[in-house]
Amino acid sequence: MNHGLQNPPVSKLLAVKSLAPAVLAAALGLALPAAAQTAPAPLKIADVRAVDLQLGAQPGRVGRAGVDAGAKAVEIRTPDASFIKVHFEHFSLPAGVTLEVASPDGREVYRYSADRRDGHTVAADLGEDGKTRFSAMSISGPVAVLRLVGAAREPWRADHGIKVSRYLEGYPEDMLPELQNEGLLSTDAGGKSICGTDNKQAAACYVTSDPFAYARSKPVARAVMSGGSLCTAWRVGAQNRMFTNNHCISTAAGVAGAEFWFNYQRSTCTGAQATVTKVAGDQMLKTNTTLDYTLFTVKNFASISGFGYLGLDPRAAVANEGLFIAGHPGGRMKELSIADTQNSGGKCRADAPSVTGNAPNSDVGYYCDTEGGSSGSPVIARSSGKVLALHHFGGCFNSGAKISLIWPQVSTYFGGVIP
Structure with missing residues (x-):
């Protein structure tokens, strides 16, 4: 059984590529960018789609205790979608019976049953309780296969079954650059974060030319929130600790409803997508609006331990010291901001060691190129390889909140020892 897109289909994006921005915005149901604003909004890279699926209630699909439950599979098939994330209205x-949510090739498989829950998210703000209402981890690509397997060891009750009322559909990857350039992924004027020429490149382009920066980009993840918005997040220390912006995630429900994709990048400079490791958010530890940070943990931490961590450099920035930024600008696969044509050295640097962000002298200013989606990215000091600022604003100067101000507020979550 296949279920297609509604209101409008993802494939419609490709059909309207040549339209003027205002027409394209109307066709996609997106707002045109407003005037530049101080507090940015997270990038939008997916839409919630309505669907009406039920597994377990139909005669013949599942039935008596001891009878195999997996005779039929249900597909959610959405042409051109980059990922599908299924929400269970009732589970x-x-x-003895397990629901498998998988990609057609079986590379991604998540299993859910009465006594087992693989990776999943729980967005309380969407009415999810983590018991009978939650969301499966996303499946990359345009097809998610749902199949009931196993033999029931008890009679099926009237309340047994699965109802899917909505899913999150990711915009096509190859459309993200154009949509971002047109300002259709955000209500912000994100283009002003490109200072002069856009010098960002895919992270893998620096494997040989700047192996230090490439290696330090590994702890950086794509943050996908429950409503389809996107930012950047990263591992802080050896313990289960991650940072992003407060304007990206500011509540415990926001953390628990988000996914974090590690190694979401090209395998080579112009190659295909590398193998991604996805984990769900767990607990919010600390958040602050003025310094625009959220410190949190993730589930299944062991699966991302191999990506390492960045550490913190809680000191005052030095004028013109070297910097670089790793993140997911425009929602794309990981990119690095290293080159900078706005200064004579040609490299990203601390152009203004102290500028006003949400408070006087709260930020470090730089011309390193960023875009919507870069929010939450680590601004890494070339001298230490550790994070000197947490990127959050564009405007050229672009700027990040000083880690020297953030650290005193979060030090207890690290036992007082700087990672």
């Missing part, structure tokens, strides 16, 4: 299965 209740008898012992």
